[in-house]
Amino acid sequence: METRRTFVRGLGVAAGVALTGCSSGGGSDSSGDGDSGSGDGSGGGDTESNDGGSGSEWAETSTVEMTDELAYEPKKIQVEAGTTVTFENVGSIGHTVTAYEDDIPDGADYFASGGFDSLQAAKDGYSNGQEGNIPEGESYEVTLETRGTYEYYCIPHEMNGMVGTIKVV
Numbered sequence: 001m002e003t004r005r006t007f008v009r010g011l012g013v014a015a016g017v018a019l020t021g022c023s024s025g026g027g028s029d030s031s032g033d034g035d036s037g038s039g040d041g042s043g044g045g046d047t048e049s050n051d052g053g054s055g056s057e058w059a060e061t062s063t064v065e066m067t068d069e070l071a072y073e074p075k076k077i078q079v080e081a082g083t084t085v086t087f088e089n090v091g092s093i094g095h096t097v098t099a100y101e102d103d104i105p106d107g108a109d110y111f112a113s114g115g116f117d118s119l120q121a122a123k124d125g126y127s128n129g130q131e132g133n134i135p136e137g138e139s140y141e142v143t144l145e146t147r148g149t150y151e152y153y154c155i156p157h158e159m160n161g162m163v164g165t166i167k168v169v
Helices: 002-039 043-056 119-127 155-160
Strands: 063-066 076-079 083-089 139-144 148-153 163-168
Touching: 076 083, 119 155, 148 155
Parallel strands: 063 083, 076 163
Antiparallel strands: 083 139, 148 163
């Protein structure tokens, strides 16, 4: 009986140590995040800016890569009016570049890989034979003349968050 009690007591101690390690690690992380967030009332904002900075800052480039991670890189770009933006498929998965018709500046020309003149035409074309698909190693270009913000997405990967924004200044 003593052997069994010793064994059970040992299990209890081991489990307690394991749980303490988990909760102290989690508490440490949580406390660290909490301290950073609350200790950095302005610093927490700085941390968020740094973490989200790449996602919330505008990259000044005219080239956007389409990746196997189902992303446009960079996600947000800024270009001068009249710039030709190139979307390069650097991955092995096909993608589209499809403007949200209601999320481009008034008076701007609609754009979508495949040369479609409307969002519905681009969706229909993709559904009927993957028209507008940009295969591995190929690219799509669009020249943006009208100032404003353009939102676009990849038809087959929109639900995976493959969206992007172009600000034309």
